[in-house]
Amino acid sequence: MNARVNAREAILNSVRSALKRGPLDDTQRAALDARIPQHTRPAQDEDLVARFMRKFESRAGTVERVTGFDAVPAAVEAYRLGKGLPARAAVGAALKDLPWPADFEMNHGAAGIAEILSVSPAIAGIAETGSLMLAAGPGSPTTHNFVPDDHVVVLEASRIVGHFEEAWTILRARAEGMPRATNIISGPSRTADVEQTIQLGAHGPRRVHVILVG
Amino acid sequence: MTETPTRGPRVGLFATCLMNVFRPNVGFSAVKLLEDAGCTVEVPAAQTCCGQPGYNSGDYDAARALARQVIETFEHYDYIVGPSGSCMATIRHDYPVLFQDDPQWLPRAQALSVKSWELLSFLADVLDATQSDAHYDGTATYHDSCSGLRGLGIKGQPRALLGEVDGLKLKEMEDSEVCCGFGGTFCVKYPEISEKMVDDKVRNILATGADTVVGGDLGCLMNIAGRLKRINAPVKVFHTAEVLAGLADGPGLAGAVKGSD
Amino acid sequence: MEIRSKEFKERSVFAIHDASLQQALGKARGGFVGKRAQQAAELPEFEQLREEAKNTKNEILANLDHYLERYEQAVVAAGGHVHWARDAEEARNIILDICKRVDAKTITKGKSMVSEEIGLNEALIEHGMEVVETDLGEYIIQLAHEPPSHIIAPAVHKTKDQVSDLFEAAHGGPRKTEVADLVNEARQVLRDKYFRADVGITGGNFLVAETGSSIIVTNEGNGDLTQTLAKVHIVTSGIERVVPTLDDATLFLRLLARSATGQETETYTTISTGPRHADDLDGPQEYHVVLVDNGRSKMLGGRFRDMLRCIRCGACMNHCPVYGAVGGHAYGWVYPGPMGSVLTPLIKGLDAAYDLPNACTLNGRCASVCPVKIPLPDLLRELRHMQHQQDITPVMQKRALNLWRFAATRPKLYHALEQVAARVLSGISRKGRIRRLPLASAWTDSRDLPAPAGRTFLELWQGKRGQK
Ligand code: SF4
Numbered sequence: 001m002n003a004r005v006n007a008r009e010a011i012l013n014s015v016r017s018a019l020k021r022g023p024l025d026d027t028q029r030a031a032l033d034a035r036i037p038q039h040t041r042p043a044q045d046e047d048l049v050a051r052f053m054r055k056f057e058s059r060a061g062t063v064e065r066v067t068g069f070d071a072v073p074a075a076v077e078a079y080r081l082g083k084g085l086p087a088r089a090a091v092g093a094a095l096k097d098l099p100w101p102a103d104f105e106m107n108h109g110a111a112g113i114a115e116i117l118s119v120s121p122a123i124a125g126i127a128e129t130g131s132l133m134l135a136a137g138p139g140s141p142t143t144h145n146f147v148p149d150d151h152v153v154v155l156e157a158s159r160i161v162g163h164f165e166e167a168w169t170i171l172r173a174r175a176e177g178m179p180r181a182t183n184i185i186s187g188p189s190r191t192a193d194v195e196q197t198i199q200l201g202a203h204g205p206r207r208v209h210v211i212l213v214g
Numbered sequence: 215m216t217e218t219p220t221r222g223p224r225v226g227l228f229a230t231c232l233m234n235v236f237r238p239n240v241g242f243s244a245v246k247l248l249e250d251a252g253c254t255v256e257v258p259a260a261q262t263c264c265g266q267p268g269y270n271s272g273d274y275d276a277a278r279a280l281a282r283q284v285i286e287t288f289e290h291y292d293y294i295v296g297p298s299g300s301c302m303a304t305i306r307h308d309y310p311v312l313f314q315d316d317p318q319w320l321p322r323a324q325a326l327s328v329k330s331w332e333l334l335s336f337l338a339d340v341l342d343a344t345q346s347d348a349h350y351d352g353t354a355t356y357h358d359s360c361s362g363l364r365g366l367g368i369k370g371q372p373r374a375l376l377g378e379v380d381g382l383k384l385k386e387m388e389d390s391e392v393c394c395g396f397g398g399t400f401c402v403k404y405p406e407i408s409e410k411m412v413d414d415k416v417r418n419i420l421a422t423g424a425d426t427v428v429g430g431d432l433g434c435l436m437n438i439a440g441r442l443k444r445i446n447a448p449v450k451v452f453h454t455a456e457v458l459a460g461l462a463d464g465p466g467l468a469g470a471v472k473g474s475d
Numbered sequence: 476m477e478i479r480s481k482e483f484k485e486r487s488v489f490a491i492h493d494a495s496l497q498q499a500l501g502k503a504r505g506g507f508v509g510k511r512a513q514q515a516a517e518l519p520e521f522e523q524l525r526e527e528a529k530n531t532k533n534e535i536l537a538n539l540d541h542y543l544e545r546y547e548q549a550v551v552a553a554g555g556h557v558h559w560a561r562d563a564e565e566a567r568n569i570i571l572d573i574c575k576r577v578d579a580k581t582i583t584k585g586k587s588m589v590s591e592e593i594g595l596n597e598a599l600i601e602h603g604m605e606v607v608e609t610d611l612g613e614y615i616i617q618l619a620h621e622p623p624s625h626i627i628a629p630a631v632h633k634t635k636d637q638v639s640d641l642f643e644a645a646h647g648g649p650r651k652t653e654v655a656d657l658v659n660e661a662r663q664v665l666r667d668k669y670f671r672a673d674v675g676i677t678g679g680n681f682l683v684a685e686t687g688s689s690i691i692v693t694n695e696g697n698g699d700l701t702q703t704l705a706k707v708h709i710v711t712s713g714i715e716r717v718v719p720t721l722d723d724a725t726l727f728l729r730l731l732a733r734s735a736t737g738q739e740t741e742t743y744t745t746i747s748t749g750p751r752h753a754d755d756l757d758g759p760q761e762y763h764v765v766l767v768d769n770g771r772s773k774m775l776g777g778r779f780r781d782m783l784r785c786i787r788c789g790a791c792m793n794h795c796p797v798y799g800a801v802g803g804h805a806y807g808w809v810y811p812g813p814m815g816s817v818l819t820p821l822i823k824g825l826d827a828a829y830d831l832p833n834a835c836t837l838n839g840r841c842a843s844v845c846p847v848k849i850p851l852p853d854l855l856r857e858l859r860h861m862q863h864q865q866d867i868t869p870v871m872q873k874r875a876l877n878l879w880r881f882a883a884t885r886p887k888l889y890h891a892l893e894q895v896a897a898r899v900l901s902g903i904s905r906k907g908r909i910r911r912l913p914l915a916s917a918w919t920d921s922r923d924l925p926a927p928a929g930r931t932f933l934e935l936w937q938g939k940r941g942q943k
Pocket of ligand 1: 648784785786787788789790792814841844845846847848
């Protein structure tokens with residue numbers, strides 16, 4: 001343990017001597033902690049929902065709009081049947097109270113290797129890049145976002161914000177603090193590692209479908 | 215030409231090493247262009263090299279020795295102008311850096327820096343001399359030399375000026391902004407890499423179908439011309455100044471007829 | 476990884492004559508450059524963001540100790556562990572200790588250049604652990620037993636044919652030839668590994684002091700499977716990667732994907748904060764961060780502080796004509812291209828990599844695209860200066876420089892020599908060119924030398940105008 005403590009001190013001291021100063025005093029530290037970054041946010045002049053959809057679809061994501069949460073199970077059913085998938089899915093427990101069909105088998109736990117469809121709740125949409133923000137938790141296991149081939153994400157239209165900074169504000173406001181994993185998802189998994197040819201479905205979902213509510 | 219009646223700016227011409235030895239015609243072209251634009255041009259005999267070979271080889275002392283010489287020789291002119299983006303970027307950007315810890319020479323380096331100009335940008339940006347009565351029969355493609363382009367922002371000026379030349383058609387090549395592989399001593403230290411790079415450049419030149427390549431730095435032009443000649447490609451190579459001055463009437467670089475001066 | 480930068484010359488010549496390599500490089504070059512240019516053009520604020528990114532990084536670096544301490548506090552508060560490693564060996568040992576403690580058999584890895592820098596895989600394998608690279612590019616080169624040749628596209632030097640061969644040999648055929656089939660095959664093979672992994676190791680693009688989070692940015696999702704499914708998640712990162720807040724990370728995220736792959740954003744941006752919570756249904760039980768110094772704090776002190784702004788986007792190598800000609804392996808260590816030519820001598824020693832700072836035309840294209848405006852050519856020149864000061868520069872070159880200086884500071888002598896050169900070269904030329912010149916074969920082996928006309932400009936000018 002001692003060696004490690006020493007490494008920490010050695011590195012911090014080396015940083016300080018490179019900066020030609022000792023440790024900062026409390027006033028200086030307080031000033032740094034109080035700093036509020038004001039970086040340029042790229043201008044947007046588009047309706048948030050329209051921009052979100054346009055951007056998300058530009059990266060091979062798909063979006064459909066429904067009027068209310070009650071319509072979500074039917075949309076999932078239609079998607080599932082369209083892809084010829086069996087009547088089961090990994091579904092985040094946050095969505096478990098929707099009016100699902102009786103024969104729809106749901107796994108609210110972590111996704112195992114055999115899971116091929118999942119349905120997750122997004123806590124925000126980000127119009128800037130057309131991205132989804134999902135937070136790990138008992139109602140939304142992270143494995144649901146990456147293991148299945150088909151990932152359906154339920155996003156309330158009112159949760160779409162303009163810029164990333166606004167999404168971070170949502171995270172900071174959470175009573176339960178930062179999620180273990182915050183996943184910003186901008187479409188299906190892809191790779192260009194073989195001769196720069198873009199191929200979808202590298203390791204994560206081959207398709208990401210957004211059901212936009214409201 | 216003798217004394218210009220209304221005295222325009224007094225310009226000291228920086229006669230670059232490569233131009234001095236390999237292409238005097240570029241110097242005469244520069245003088246013609248400057249005088250036509252109303253300048254009084256002098257070529258101080260005490261000049262040699264800007265010092266860049268030393269600087270880029272990491273020999274800062276040698277670079278400083280040369281820089282002091284250039285400063286002393288040119289500081290009493292209104293401007294120091296040279297037909298090379300590379301040398302002029304050294305004077306403009308590197309001299310002040312070389313003397314940053316020297317309170318005696320720093321102000322002199324800075325003073326020279328701000329009145330140093332690459333020929334084409336001087337004509338276009340300072341003198342607003344955008345007319346040309348030159349004539350050139352042919353299709354030319356312009357190579358952007360790196361120091362001029364990225365160091366001094368030279369891109370539009372030569373193209374605009376060349377656009378004024380009667381009979382000349384400009385055709386852009388792919389990757390005109392990519393280095394030709396000259397790089398001063400680089401081309402002899404790493405000849406194979408340099409060859410690969412100049413080959414890519416030559417391929418892009420040939421793809422345009424142009425019969426002439428023009429550019430603003432003799433290092434690049436000699437490299438390109440040398441490679442074009444070696445593969446027997448019938449493309450002429452001129453410095454932009456030669457074309458603008460109407461002095462591009464010979465066979466171009468690497469094609470000069472002996473004793474044609 | 477053993478450094479082979481001393482063989483740069485041989486390896487670069489070899490690379491130029493390697494047909495497959497040239498084919499692969501040719502395919503990559505245009506794509507990266509064109510897509511980045513398009514992204515930059517589509518974002519009016521792009522140049523302003525570069526300037527802000529540069530300034531923000533400079534502010535962070537000037538207070539690096541503070542932000543590292545704040546970051547550490549936040550990681551611990553989130554239930555994670557922070558380890559500090561002065562050098563590569565210390566970093567390897569920290570990670571080995573963790574892996575041994577949890578009795579790791581299979582270790583999955585997301586792409587991490589720091590793990591390459593510290594030679595992690597070799598160490599883990601030596602201790603009997605199975606190490607599986609999961610980024611497709613990294614997986615390909617792991618099968619080929621090669622180091623990465625690019626910091627964001629590690630297998631950019633491989634053609635599809637070569638990938639087909641590697642997969643056939645490793646997975647036991649039938650040989651796939653379509654990109655889709657190759658990707659799918661790797662997907663199936665690697666799925667199994669994620670689920671079996673004991674430890675998942677990833678890099679960290681950004682470390683956020685505000686929340687104690689590490690951020691990775693990927694397209695494939697492999698980094699997420701790696702860190703979510705393993706029992707232990709270890710993040711390896713350089714100490715310079717810390718940023719104060721999520722908002723600061725955003726500034727760099729806006730530049731990273733655009734500069735790297737020419738995308739507006741990569742598919743996944745993942746913010747990881749500590750191990751799984753009591754009520755979480757998945758995620759690692761332990762979360763460790765290894766903060767690696769390995770020469771970075773020293774860089775902070777001098778002319779090379781600028782280099783610590785690097786966000787590892789790879790734009791400099793994508794735009795480097797030398798990299799484009801020889802590929803990444805010629806550079807002989809982990810980091811190739813312009814940023815590697817600065818970092819390698821600084822981390823591994825000036826004389827271990829003499830050629831790297833020199834094999835550059837200082838054309839400046841790298842700096843013109845670097846999202847954090849690192850003056851790479853100036854830093855390379857600075858390294859040449861250090862080589863010159865420390866007598867690492869070859870003797871012949873030093874002599875030549877001394878001679879040049881002697882002559883060039885004596886105008887009369889210099890002009891006389893120039894006149895001799897002009898006459899001699901003109902004399903031996905034919906039809907305006909010289910095809911072969913002893914002592915200058917490095918030029919004339921591949922190019923003619925344009926011949927002078929016989930007299931120098933200054934000579935002719937004197938004759939015409941008679942000025943002093
Ligand atoms: S030096 Fe600049 S361009 Fe190169 S990898 Fe680093 S951030 Fe990117």
